Amino acid sequence: MxxxxxxxxxxxxxxxxxxxxxxxxxxxxxxxxxxxxxxxxxxxxxxxxxxxxxxxxxxxxxxxxxxxxxxxxxxxxxxxxxxxxxxxxxxxxxxxxxxxxxxxxxxxxxxxxxxxxxxxxxxxxxxxxxxxxxxxxxxxxxxxxxxxxxxxxxxxxxxxxxxxxxxxxxxxxxxxxxxxxxxxxxxxxxxxxxxxxxxxxxxxxxxxxxxxxxxxxxxxxxxxxxxxxxxxxxxxxxxxxxxxxxxxxxxxxxxxxxxxxxxxxxxxxxxxxxxxxxxxxxxxxxxxxxxxxxxxxxxxxxxxxxxxxxxxxxxxxxxxxxxxxxxxxxxxxxxxxxxxxxGISNLETTDFTGEGAGSFPGSDILALVTHVSLHLRSSVDALLERDRFFSLFKGIILTNPAPPGGLGCWLPWAHLCGSAPRYVTGWFGPYHRRRKLIHPVMVQHIQPPALSLLARWSTVVQELEAALRRVFYPDAVEEWLEENVRPSLQRLQALLQDLREAASASPSPQAGRDP
Missing domain, CATH: 3.20.20.80 (Glycosidases)
Incomplete structure (x- = not known):
């Protein structure tokens, strides 16, 4: 040996x-x-x-x-x-x-x-x-x-x-x-x-x-x-x-x-x-x-x-x-x-994007942690802050063609994300969010992709949490999720909450400039 x-x-x-x-x-x-x-x-x-x-x-x-x-x-x-x-x-x-x-x-x-x-x-x-x-x-x-x-x-x-x-x-x-x-x-x-x-x-x-x-x-x-x-x-x-x-x-x-x-x-x-x-x-x-x-x-x-x-x-x-x-x-x-x-078909030692995560004990945790670590924060950043959300999403699809749940689960998200390239930063930035001001039509542009993104990641995280609980005690699971997952999900949830509150408020003439 x-x-x-x-x-x-x-x-x-x-x-x-x-x-x-x-x-x-x-x-x-x-x-x-x-x-x-x-x-x-x-x-x-x-x-x-x-x-x-x-x-x-x-x-x-x-x-x-x-x-x-x-x-x-x-x-x-x-x-x-x-x-x-x-x-x-x-x-x-x-x-x-x-x-x-x-x-x-x-x-x-x-x-x-x-x-x-x-x-x-x-x-x-x-x-x-x-x-x-x-x-x-x-x-x-x-x-x-x-x-x-x-x-x-x-x-x-x-x-x-x-x-x-x-x-x-x-x-x-x-x-x-x-x-x-x-x-x-x-x-x-x-x-x-x-x-x-x-x-x-x-x-x-x-x-x-x-x-x-x-x-x-x-x-x-x-x-x-x-x-x-x-x-x-x-x-x-x-x-x-x-x-x-x-x-x-x-x-x-x-x-x-x-x-x-x-x-x-x-x-x-x-x-x-x-x-x-x-x-x-x-x-x-x-x-x-x-x-x-x-x-x-x-x-x-x-x-x-x-x-x-x-x-x-x-x-x-x-x-x-x-x-x-x-x-x-x-x-x-x-x-x-x-x-x-x-049980890995092609082990990659130089980066984190190898094909599949294998069949060894805990390989499901590796697959899910890799997916979350590489894409959760960046996808939320893209929706909330960047100008070209769809181009980033396309990059995620090309570099990671087999996320948990299969490629098909992301296709509706791709369609929705493609329709919201600048709406958050352009029409619902910090000033407007604090004052609950938004043009009603913008709710229709922002809310669907945000809800879809949150739903997709919530499904992945539930699967990850279940996998972690099979291996680790509850306090370790809670700590890892608190550090690596919840901050991004909370940003999405906060955006959606602000959208709901702004949508329920009466439009104000000060919300934007007259055409």
Whole structure:
């Protein structure tokens, strides 16, 4: 199964802090992950883990239950996917430190992202989180303890006082906490190796890193999601870590969620190039040290940011990246294999307008999200703001000949839209809408295409909502629709409401100029 891949472990990262899939959907996609070449999962639970006792406040509304966690692990085992849980223990602690009961453990009182490393209670907190997670993951060979993007470290009052002492630095402070967390894990779970993201280690001098004792305790995960990542620089960084005493290294690429905080569609070409660059890094680095690669699939940039690409939307990218890592690149035969796995007749990696969306689990979501993302806002903009609505509609038909429901469902809309090229901007602009002024004949020109447009999109959105609810919990569905669909529909609804009110008002001689 490994083909020519230099990565013995190929982990699919599931970022559960946004739009966590239902277990029923995971049961559908785990076999696909395995078939595509994955042999492991990195599960970043965050608030989806069923914390108990004094940590129960960390749970999200739809957090997985302990039986569901066990079912996920069982499904992973059935599909030969080794599970590595991830527990944040330093940075990205928003889901913990946002709670008033734990806010006193923030490094900087105003910001909930970073844990105060000086408080004994801080280590006790992450120790309790680790214990509960490990209790449901007995025998885990690795535990990822995060430690990335520890923003504002050293800026809290306790840290400032500590840094005034001789020889104390932010690097030493970071290493001290990282070491304490790793020692906690190894003392209680000696067969489990801690993993850490490497960004906080990169700039630390070799001698200081080597003397800290951290290299003997953790395995760094070198992450870079750029399409043009510096291969030579990464090879040098791997060599630096080797000299510091690290025994094993991991890489981390991305298959989605790394090209924009509000990205809705996955740019496959970007992620393919990123993963191919990691193949080049692996070819130049110390092969005996490289343990594997994590294909990250971020769902939010942090706990408070909006959702980026949903998991089903990113699956074609995941397939391309996994197969490329497995076979050493994305040649034509690899492309054909991906198309076969996904049920896509002609996979397009350079844009979002490929023919069909495939037959993989969640492919209906991909088709509908693509259609909505590419055409909903632009079609509403065209009706409300642009001068040539019909020419834009013609472009939609030509570039997307098979929308959900078939081409026939759009033909009445095409006819109606063609009759309203300038009426909204010319006769029912902001001034007239506020004052409910309109020439009665203009209602007949504007209202039918607006009603038709709203009806067509409402049908598509109902289908999308039903598809989303099969895969995600209600809060995730509501959030995605609120961010990506409702603003455009509300603009149409507001226009129609203003039309009704203006039509019911008496015409005024001030509504326009006399002929």
């Amino acid at each position: 490994s083909g020519s891949s230099p990565f013995k472990m190929r982990l699919v990262h599931l970022d559960l802090k946004g739009a966590p899939p239902k277990v029923s959907y995971l049961s559908e996609v785990f076999p696909l992950f395995h078939a595509l070449g994955a042999n492991g999962l990195l599960l970043e639970y965050e608030d989806m883990f069923p914390y108990e006792g004094h940590l129960r406040l960390l749970r999200a509304k739809h957090a997985y239950s302990p039986p569901e966690i066990k079912e996920i692990l069982h499904l992973a085992t059935l599909n030969e996917l080794e599970v590595i849980p991830l527990v944040q223990t330093f940075g990205h602690m928003e889901f913990v430190l946002k709670h008033e009961a734990l806010a006193h453990l923030r490094e900087v009182a105003l910001f909930p992202n970073t844990l105060n490393p000086h408080e004994a209670e801080s280590l006790a907190l992450v120790g309790a989180m680790i214990s509960q997670v490990m209790e449901l993951h007995p025998g885990a060979r690795w535990l990822h303890v995060g430690c990335d993007e520890v923003y504002y470290l050293g800026e809290g009052e306790a840290s400032r006082r500590w840094l005034q002492q001789e020889h104390n630095t932010k690097a030493r402070l970071c290493l001290s906490h990282m070491k304490a967390v790793a020692c906690h894990v190894l003392a209680r779970h000696p067969a489990t190796r801690p993993l850490v993201w490497d960004d906080m280690l990169r700039a630390i001098p070799e001698d200081q890193l080597a003397a800290s004792g951290v290299p003997q305790l953790v395995e760094p995960v070198l992450w870079d999601y750029g399409a043009d990542l510096d291969v030579h620089g990464k090879a040098l960084l791997m060599e630096k870590y080797r000299k510091c005493g690290f025994l094993r290294l991991w890489a981390a690429s991305a298959f989605k969620g790394a090209t924009g905080a509000s990205q809705a569609l996955t740019p496959i070409e970007h992620h393919l190039r990123n993963n191919v660059q990691w193949l080049r890094v692996a070819a130049r680095g110390p092969a005996d040290m490289l343990q594997g690669i994590v294909l990250t699939g971020w769902q939010r940039y942090d706990h408070f940011s909006v959702l980026c690409e949903l998991l089903p939307v990113g699956i074609p990218s995941l397939a391309v990246c996994l197969q490329s890592l497995l076979h050493g690149g994305f040649a034509e035969d690899v492309k054909a294999r991906v198309e076969n796995f996904l």
